[in-house]
Amino acid sequence: MIDLRSDTVTKPTPGMLAAMLAAPVGDDVYGEDPTINELEAKVATYLGTEAALFVPSGTMANQIAVRLHCRPGDELLCEATSHVVLWEGGGPAALSGVSVHTVDGKNGLLDLSAVQRGIRPNDIHSPHTRLIWLENTHNRGGGTVQSLESVAEISAWARSQNLALHLDGARLWNAVVASGTAAKSWASHFDTISVCFSKGLGAPVGSALAGSADIIQRARRYRKLFGGAMRQAGILAAACVYAMDHHLDRLKLDHVNAAVLADAVRTVPGLKLVPDGVETNLVWFEVDGVRFKTPQDVTAKLKEQGILMSALGETTVRACTHYGVTRDDCERAAAAIGALK
Numbered sequence: 001m002i003d004l005r006s007d008t009v010t011k012p013t014p015g016m017l018a019a020m021l022a023a024p025v026g027d028d029v030y031g032e033d034p035t036i037n038e039l040e041a042k043v044a045t046y047l048g049t050e051a052a053l054f055v056p057s058g059t060m061a062n063q064i065a066v067r068l069h070c071r072p073g074d075e076l077l078c079e080a081t082s083h084v085v086l087w088e089g090g091g092p093a094a095l096s097g098v099s100v101h102t103v104d105g106k107n108g109l110l111d112l113s114a115v116q117r118g119i120r121p122n123d124i125h126s127p128h129t130r131l132i133w134l135e136n137t138h139n140r141g142g143g144t145v146q147s148l149e150s151v152a153e154i155s156a157w158a159r160s161q162n163l164a165l166h167l168d169g170a171r172l173w174n175a176v177v178a179s180g181t182a183a184k185s186w187a188s189h190f191d192t193i194s195v196c197f198s199k200g201l202g203a204p205v206g207s208a209l210a211g212s213a214d215i216i217q218r219a220r221r222y223r224k225l226f227g228g229a230m231r232q233a234g235i236l237a238a239a240c241v242y243a244m245d246h247h248l249d250r251l252k253l254d255h256v257n258a259a260v261l262a263d264a265v266r267t268v269p270g271l272k273l274v275p276d277g278v279e280t281n282l283v284w285f286e287v288d289g290v291r292f293k294t295p296q297d298v299t300a301k302l303k304e305q306g307i308l309m310s311a312l313g314e315t316t317v318r319a320c321t322h323y324g325v326t327r328d329d330c331e332r333a334a335a336a337i338g339a340l341k
Contacts, residue, residue: 002329004261005310007254007281007322010202016242023238027231028054029224035234039241043208046244047193048184051216052208054237055228058083058170061194061209063091064222068192068215069131069164072097076166077118078133079105081140083168095226099127107275108141110134112153119161132158135168136186137175142275143258143282145175148185155189165189170196170207174280177251191215200251200281201243202323205236247323254281254321257330261319264334268341271298274316283319298340305336 003009012020026032036054043052055061062084070076076092078084080102084092092098103110103118120126132154136146158165167190169175169183176183187193192211197203209219223229230236255278262278265271270291274284292298295311302309310318321330 001306001308002325002333003308004319004321004325004333005308007199007202007320010322010324012204012239013202013323015246016203016239019238019242020235023234025232025234028233029229029231033232033234033237035241036237039237040208042241042244043195043210046183047187047195047210049187049193049210050213052210053216053219053223054230054233054240055207055209055223056205056230058168058194058196058199058207059088059091060223060226060228061196061207062088062166062168063095063226064209064219065166065192065194066092066098066131067096067222067225068218069166070096070098071130073127074130075099075101075120075127076131076133077101077103077115077129079103079108079110079114079135079138079141081105081108081138082133082135083139083170084133084135086140101127101129105141107144108135108138109144109146109150110154111150112157115154116157119163129163131164131166133166133168134190135170137171137178137280137282139171139282140284142284143171143174143278143280144275145179145279148179148181151186151189164191166191167193169193170199171280173200173248174251174255177248178255178280192219197240197243200254200322201240201247203236203239203243206240208240250323251281253327254323255279257281257321257325257327258283258319260327260330260334261321261337264337267338271337271340281321283321285317286315287317289315292340301340302333302336305339307333307336
C-alpha cells in the first residue's frame with residue numbers, strides 16, 4: 001500500500017533506529033538528558049534563537065506559545081484555516097482562556113492589510129488582541145510558503161503595536177528547502193517558533209519551541225503544567241537529531257514527487273487543485289460533486305488500487321509525499337489518479 005495520507009506515517013529508518021538505541025540519556029526534568037540538550041541546542045542554532053524546548057507534539061508547542069503570550073480573555077489573530085483553529089481541539093480556549101479571531105487569507109497566507117483589519121479596537125467591549133499567528137508552510141493552504149518579505153512587513157508593524165508574534169513552523173523545513181531562505185531569516189521576525197520533527201523529517205515523535213532564553217525558561221513551566229515534561233526521552237530526541245542531520249536536504253525530492261501527483265490531478269475532469277500551484281509536499285484538490293460526489297468516492301477508488309489519501313471535509317482530498325514513498329510509488333499513484341477519468 002502506498003500511503004500518501006500524511007508525512008506523519010513514516011517509520012524510523014535503520015540509521016535512525018540505531019541512533020535511538022545508542023543515545024545517552026538522563027532525567028530531562030533535571031536538565032540531565034544529554035541527547036535532549038544536544039537537540040535543543042541544535043534547534044536553537046538552526047533557528048538563530050537563544051534557546052529551544054523539546055516537547056512531545058506540535059500541538060503542545062503551539063499551545064505553550066499561546067499561554068506564553070496571552071492572558072485569559074485575550075485573543076490571538078490567525079488565518080481562518082490555520083492548524084491552531086482546525087486541528088488543535090479548541091486548545092487556546094480550553095487551556096489558556098484565549099479566544100481566536102480568524103481572518104481570511106489567500107491560500108492560507110495573510111498579508112499586512114488582512115492583519116490590520118483583524119486587530120480589535122481599543123474598546124471595553126472587545127478582547128485585547130495580543131498575538132499574531134502565522135503558519136509556514138501553511139498546511140490547509142496547500143503547503144504554501146509565506147514569503148520572507150511578507151513576514152518582515154507584518155512583523156515590523158506588529159512590533160510597532162507591541163503585539164507578540166508566533167510562527168507555527170511545523171513544516172518550516174519544507175519552506176526552507178523550497179525557497180532557499182534560511183530558517184533563521186524567518187525566525188528572526190518572531191517571538192516564538194515551533195517546529196515538528198515527525199512531519200517531513202520522519203522522526204517518530206517530537207516538536208520543539210524556540211525563542212529567547214527567558215521565554216523558553218517560562219515555557220518549561222507550561223510544558224510541566226500541560227503534562228509534557230519527560231524523563232529519559234533522549235531516545236526520542238536522538239531520532240530528531242538524526243532527522244535534522246540526514247533528512248533535511250532530501251525534502252526537495254518530496255516536493256518533486258508532489259508535483260507529479262499534482263500534474264495527474266490536473267488531467268482529471270471533476271477534480272481541481274486548490275491552490276493550482278504545488279510548492280512543497282502537500283497536494284490538496286477538490287471534487288466537483290457531480291462526477292465525483294464526495295472525496296470519499298475518490299479515496300475509496302484509489303484505495304482499491306493500493307493508494308491511500310485523506311478525505312478532509314466535504315469536498316477535499318489531500319495527498320502528502322514523504323521519504324516513505326519513492327518516485328516510482330508516486331508515478332504509480334499518479335497513474336491511478338489519471339485512471340479516475
